[in-house]
Structures are given as structure tokens and as C-alpha cells.
Amino acid sequence: MSENHLLELAADVVKRARAAGATDSECTISEGDEFSANVRMREIESLKEAGSRGAGLRILIGKRTGSSYTSDLSNEGIEHMVKSAIALAAITTEDPHAGLPEAEEMGSLAGDLQLYCPDVEQLETAQKIDRAKRAEAAALDFDTRIDNSDGASFDSHIGRHIFANSRGFAGEYRSSYCSLAVSPVARQGESMERDYWYTMARSGAGLEPPEQVGRIAAERTLRRLNAVKVETKKVPVVFEPRVARSLLDSIFEAVHGMSIYRHESFLAGKLGERVAGENVTVIDDATIPGLFGTSPFDDEGVPSRRTVVIERGVLKNYLLNCYAARKLGLKTTGNGARGLAGNAGIGHGNLFLEKGVQTPEQIVGSVADGLYVTELLGHGVNIVTGDYSRGAFGMWIRNGELAFAVSEVTIAGNLKDMLTGIDAIGSDLEFRGSVAAPTLRIGEMTVGGK
Amino acid sequence: MPFSESIFATRFQITKPDLEQYLSEALSQGGDYADLYFEYLLTSSMSLDESMVKSATQGVSMGVGVRVIAGERTGYAYSDDLAPEKIKKAARVAAYIAAGPGKPGKYGLNEGKQHNLYPVITAPIETEFAERVELVKRADRAARAYDSRVFQVQATYADNLRHVMVATSEGVLTLDRQPLARMGVMVLARQGDGPPQRGYAGGGGRVELDFFLKDKTPEHFAAEAAREAVIMLDAVEAPAGEMTVVLGPGWPGILLHEAVGHGLEADFNRKKVSAFSGRIGQKVASELCTVIDDGTINSRRGSLNVDDEGHPTQRNVLIENGILRGYLQDKLSSTLLHSQSTGSGRRESYAHIPMPRMTNTFMLAGQSDPEEIIRSVPKGLYCANFGGGQVDITSGNFVFSASESYLIEGGKLGRPVRNASLIGNGPEALKYVSMVGNDLRLDEGVGVCGKEGQSVPVGVGIPTIKIDRMTVGGTA
DSSP: OOHHHHHHHHHHHHHHHHHTTOSEEEEEEEEEEEEEEEEETTEEEEEEEEEEEEEEEEEEETTEEEEEEESOOSHHHHHHHHHHHHHHGGGSOOOTTOOOOOGGGOOOOOSOOOOOOTHHHHOOHHHHHHHHHHHHHHHHTTOTTEEEEEEEEEEEEEEEEEEEETTSOEEEEEEEEEEEEEEEEEEETTEEEEOOEEEEESSGGGSOOHHHHHHHHHHHHHTTTTOBOOOOEEEEEEEOHHHHHHHHHHHHHHHBHHHHHTTOSTTTTOTTSBOSOTTOOEEEETTSTTOTTOOSBOTTSOBOOEEEEEETTEEOOOBOOHHHHHHHTOOOOSOEEOSSSSSOEEOOSEEEEOOOSBOHHHHHHTOSEEEEEEEEESOOBOTTTOEEEEEEEEEEEETTEEEEEEEEEEEEEEHHHHHHTEEEEBSOOOOSSSEEOOOEEEEEEEEEOO | OOGGGSHHHHTTOOOHHHHHHHHHHHTBTBOSEEEEEEEEEEEEEEEEETTEEEEEEEEEEEEEEEEEEETTEEEEEEESOOOHHHHHHHHHHHHTTOOSOOOOOOOOOEEOOOOOOOOOSSOGGGSOHHHHHHHHHHHHHHHHHHOTTEEEEEEEEEEEEEEEEEEETTSEEEEEEEEEEEEEEEEEEOSTTSOOEEEEEEEEESOOTHIIIIISOHHHHHHHHHHHHHHHTTOBOOOEEEEEEEEOSSGGGHHHIIIIIGGGBHHHHHTTOSTTTTOTTSBOSOTTOOEEEETTSTTOTTOOSBOTTSOBOOEEEEEETTEEOOOBOOHHHHHHTTOOOOSOEEOSSTTSOOEEOOSEEEEOOOSBOHHHHHHTOSEEEEEEEEEEEEEOTTTOEEEEEEEEEEEEETTEEEEEEOOEEEEEEHHHHGGGEEEEBSOOEEOOSOOEEEETTEEEEOEEEEOOEEEEEEEEEOOO
16 A cells, blocks of 8 residues: 555544544554564574554544554444444543643654665565574574574564544654574583573664674673572672663653553652752653654654653653643653554653763772672562562672672662662663663662572 | 354355465465464453543454464464455465475365353453443442542453464364453552552453453452552561562462473473473472463463364373473474474464463462461461563573562561562472462463563462472562
8 A cells, every 4th residue: 555545544534533423533554564584593493474554543522532443444444443433432431631732732853763774675585584594603603502592583674654633633654673683592511591682773784793693692691601599688780781771661660651640650749859869861862863762753643852851860851641741730742652542651762871981891890799680580660669679690790800690589679779879870872772771880789599 | 163154254255165275375385284373353441540431442453374384494474454365475475484396285174173161152342331331430439448548540441352263284174252351450559648559450261241240340359459559558678588488379370380381381392492391201399289281271361262273272281299291382393392282372363473372370289278388487478469470491590579478477477568579490499399288279360471572361370389498589
């Protein structure tokens, strides 16, 4: 289907909803092609290729809402979708805060955000398989202790996203994405460990060389061998960037507008207060060209923007959609997010913690006795209370050196204390996804072990 | 249900010769095996927040996935359009994996016998919206009435009805109609201006709407969520380090799901990347432990008449009196391992390649009186409820997060403690099980299991058990 056709279809759905009795409506259409090649032990394991699309509708009748979606874009399918959404408005409650963005709030960023690169579509299947094979081979050939593999994969996705509403917004954008990942398995005696490394980009050319990805995956896996469980004690904990990112995920949940108005976050009501050390600045920026959290407009038709969440330790902004903004008496930050259907939720753009000046080596070197965390396990973060307790893998730091591998331990604390306890920030910020953080040191956490 | 009465025949006019033709196309480049997975899925959900029904959604999606297996290779393609030319195109894409002479032919598609585990006449999604939306309103009222310290309630109800049809080049043709419903209640409570605490409860299954009206009512889930939130207001810091841990019955069975279940999925073992690889016949748990994965329990969330490869589900003994007995097999792994499918091939949707998964995983009841188990612990932790868990298959390390737990002091339950994760190692953890209660309970039906990006509904269950040594990740 041509691009114009889908944009016209979205506008038509909005019109049909109005004709069916909706006072306002919003239509999302998405279309995508996915490809995935898996290689294991130097042989192709699986190939997957397909395209799909779907449409979603949310309507308002006064202050009541209803929504629906369909993968059937035929005339009959669309008709059914419109009827379904209208019917549901009868069972929802009038909500004084429900509604679409104001006219002056809507819009789209101009200029090329570099979300789509044609080279992803042009890559031949054989080339994609070859990159996965080379990456895995680099890991398998790196060291004899790497005698097995959970495989390497090359994934790509081309998508088109369309949004239109009854207040006159209509916009669309294309995106592309590809990634290469390797997961080697290393063995020595009784010890068997797996780790992984990956690269992702909006363009095929933007991917890191397969050999480099394979080598890093191998090094990461090898250093986990012969891990031991340590004694339970309170020590400094250093998060490498891959796991430091998860702290940003927690900050996102804690500044999520819906959680704020429900008092479901330990940061609710803390706007303008100091919530972290003066060294900590957290930014959500959906306008950076080529990155994974970038878009011209959010899922309510509000232009994307840069929002300072925490500035030098002070909580400056929550992340909001129109609904949460109205509930809190604030303005949307352009963070509306949704799948095909339903009320808009809240998502982030490129969410990151600003880099510091120390190298990761300097940060590790500053710790006499502590844990360097390389992987976290489980979901033990309670955003209501800030209680934090997760499984961890990593290396023990002794006198500033990574001394030996550690596993089967927990790290625990409370996010409130962890944010104020960040006492060293690395210079190694890089984006491998829409959330990023450099190496971070937290002054003290409880490591649970023997 | 006979093929001729299925939605695929009546609404989409698909015939058996059509299916034969698509399978022929899939094997046109060679290959050992091909299958087609047709899915027509209706979903609906409603959610309440601040005593208002703020959202209600329904939707429909459909599609077909075509798979070709050639040796260890899998080719997969899907279409969300059931027009013949689109299905044939998907079949040709999936066929790309194989390189050999084509194997067109007759597959003699036959409908075999299958279970009838959820004889639901009217699926919840086929009832009136007005009737279902009452459930979340009732939950809201009940949670607020439970205790004056309750100040926020969110209630959700969601159901779906999945029509599936699997046709294979081995001549198997299966049809199933899979209803599923679930409700959940999240409650926040606070004392004065103190910090809030959260409680959650939910459940459901492959049931009729009556389940929520007679069996597990909105009031039941609301009271359970409110009770947990209010109890947590008194919580003290959780302990840290190794100690004796007692797990209560029901949802804490997630221990089995993480500690052993995933590690016994045949794909990981075929590739020898699981901590359980090559350990069949070995002792991996105390002799008090017998662990079962059973997809055939009536009306349960994790149950299926047939798995997503058209194979009937069954009751699989994973660990018997502490000895590792078997893996969970799907078509591909069982073929490569010269074994049989255990009815464990599952997939999230037509857009996903099937793989070995759990259904309902639980430990058989033992002899001990649960109260006697707690009395036997001088100092330790009692975990009544959990959030989610996760496992690293290769090292065997797993965690699960306690959402309601209590200190045990002198054989008695003491104060509740704040949320903490528990960590252990799969092939080792169950060796420390020293008492197993006589109170096996299955969970109420909320489980969602994620693996390689695919989510499927599952169940767990466990009696009260005592584990002599496990690491608790608190701060005290």
C-alpha cells in the first residue's frame, strides 16, 4: 500500500468515527516488515521474514472513551473497528480530564530526524547471515574455553507509523532498524557461563563490525567463569553502562506522570526538590537525529522535545502525556505513547544520564573493596517505596582491580538513597538503545551472599 | 470441533485441499516437515482507576504462520491476510530455508482426538460489556471498604478468545477454541501522611464469566490486594544473606518455574547451554521433591487441549523424588533428540516460531503439616507471595521477588518485611528442601511467562516447603 493511502485511511477512519457519533477521535496505523536470521555453531538455525499491519482507534463521546483495533484493514474490518469503539464508550465513566491535545499543543518536528535509512531494506539475506556468522565465529575462535554458543542473530525492521486525529492532526514517519547480537557460552571445569554483546543502528552501515561484536561478547563471557558467591556486606557498587541503564528505567517509572498523580511513585510530589546528588543530570530528548528514542511527534500528535528531568540533583520535570498533565495542572511534555489502541500512556524518548569526567578505569580504581555489576536479574524494584533488591553478576573489586567473578548474590538498597548515593559518574556514555547511562558508582549498597 | 464448523472453514472458506496446497508450497524446496498455524484472536479489556472506568478496548487480529523444518534449520514466515495468494507467498518465503528437491504431495489431513479441558459454552468475551465492567466496579468498592487506609485502587479485567488451527505435513489437523480471562486489583494504602505501600491480587483461567461471579469474585481479589497493602504498612527492613526460607502454598511455585522449569526446556538442553544439560537420571533435588508440568488440568490458565504444534498436551514428570526425569519437548527438539514431543510446543501468536514452554508447573504435596514446618524454624523468612522471577539458564542462577513475607522467630511468624529478592542456583537450590507440606495449592491464574520475546500464559503451584539455605537480598 502506498504511504498516501494509509494516511488517507487514517483520516477516513477519523471521519467515519465522527459520522458514527464520536465527538473526537484518534487513529493510529502501523505497518512493518521484520526479518530475523539466527546462526548457531556456524550454521544457519532459522530465518524469519514477514510483514504486518494494523489500525487502532480511540474515540470520545463527550467525556467518555472507547477504543478498538484490527489487523483487518478491509472496508468491513474498519467498519467493525469503528462500531466496536463507539459501543465501548457506553460502559466507561465520564472523566473530566479526558480529551485530545489543544490545537496549539499539536505539531511535528521539521527536518530529517534520520529515522529511516534505505540501506536496511537493501541488505541481501546472504549478507545478513554472513554478518551473524562472522560475529559468532569471532567469539568461537577467540578462546578454546568458548566451546559452545547460544547463537548469533541479525534482526532488521522497517516500519511506518501514521497518526491522525479529529482536531486536524495527520502525520506519519518511516523508521528502520537493524541489530547484530552474539551469545557465546564458555566452559571451564564445572563452570559454564553465557553472556552477550550487540550493536544496533538505524542503518546497516551504522552497525559495528561483526568481529568486534563477537570479540567483546567472548571477553564478557570468559570473565564470568569460575564465579563465586561472596560474604554478605555493605560496600560501594559500580554499575557498568549496560546495567546502569536499568537505573534510568527505574527513574523513568518514578517520574511517569500516571504514577505521579496516583502517588504510586517515591518521587511523587517532589518537583523542585533535591532527589539526587548535584552531579546528577537526567535528560529525556526525543529530538536527537538517528537515535532509537527519536520521533517527530508523540502518540497524541504533540511534537517531540527535550525535557530536563533532573538537573544537578533537583527534580525539574515529570514526563507527561496530555491526561497526566491535566490531572497535575501542568503541560504535556510530549511523552504520549500507546500501541494501536487504548488511552495514551507515557513513554520516553532518548533518556540518559549526562556523562561525567572520570574514565571507568578511574572509577573502578577508586574502590578498595566493592562489587562491579555486569548483569542484573529479576524485577525487584518497587517504585512505590523505592525498595530495590535484584540478583547480580559481576566482578569483585579489590584494591582498585577487578579481582574475580561473582555470582548468585543480590544487591539491595532504596532508590532514594541510591540516587543521592551516586558518587562517581563515568565519561563513557553511549547509546545502545533509547536509554543510556555511563558507568556509575553508588557509595554503599548491601550485597547479599553467604 | 469438526473442521467444517470452524471459523476458518465457515468465515474464511478455507478447505482441506487448500491446506494441502499450502503445505505443498512450503515443502516445494525440500525440507523434512512443514506446518501451518492459523489464528483468529478476539480480545477485550477494561480498566478502572480513581473509581472511574477510564478505558475499554476490544480488538481482533488474525493471521497464519508457515514453518518449514529442514534438519536443524527452521524457515518461518507469516501473513496477517488469509487470502490464498498471501498464504502461498508466506509458504514460499518459509521454504527458502530448504535446498533440495520439492516434496509436493498429499498429506492426508485428519482430525485426531484431543482433550476437552475447557468446555466453555459462552466465552467471557461473548457476554455483555455491561456485565463484565461490573467486575472492576465491584473490586473498587470492595477494596475501598476493606480498610480506611486504602486510598488508590486500580482494577483491570481482560479476556480473549483464540481460535487456532494447526495443519502439518504429517497429516495432523487440529482445531481449538481457547478462552482466557483474568482480573487484577492493585491497591495503595497509607497511614496518615506516611509512605504508601502496594498490594496486588488477581486470577482467572480458561473459564466462563461465572467463575468471577461465583468462584473467585472481585471482592475476593480486592480483599486480598488490600490486605497485602495494609500489612506492608508495618514492614521492616528485609534481612540479607543465607538463611532458612519457608515458601507458602500457591504462587510461590514460581520458584519451580524459574529454578528448574526453564532449565528443562529441551531447546536449551539440545544445545547443551542449560545448567541441567546431560543431567537426566541425576539427583537435582531432595528426595521430597517431585515436580510436574501438566497441561491437562481443567480450566487452568496454563492448560491447552493441544499445544501450538497440534500435539495433545500431557502430564510430564520433570523431577521424581529428587531425580531428574525428563525435558519439555517440542517438535524440533524431540526430532533432533530422537525423542517424543511432550506437548510443550507453544508460541505467542501466528507471528512467532514455536519452542518448548511450560504449562502448569507444580510440586506434589508431601506429608508435613504447614504449621509444623513454620514451628521447626528458629530463625528465617516466610514468603507468602511473590512478584516475578527470572533465570540465567546457563549458570542456573535464578531470582524471584517476595512481595509479602514475614520474619520467622522461634517457630512463629513475626513482622512483615519489605520487598526483597531471593537468589539461588537451579540444580542446587532444591537439594536443600527439608520439609514439604500436605497443602499443595495452584496459583489463582495470573502467570505470564516470557522467553526470547514471546509471552504465554502459564500456571504454577507448590505446597508449603522449607528450604534450609537460600540467599535473601534484603538490607538488614
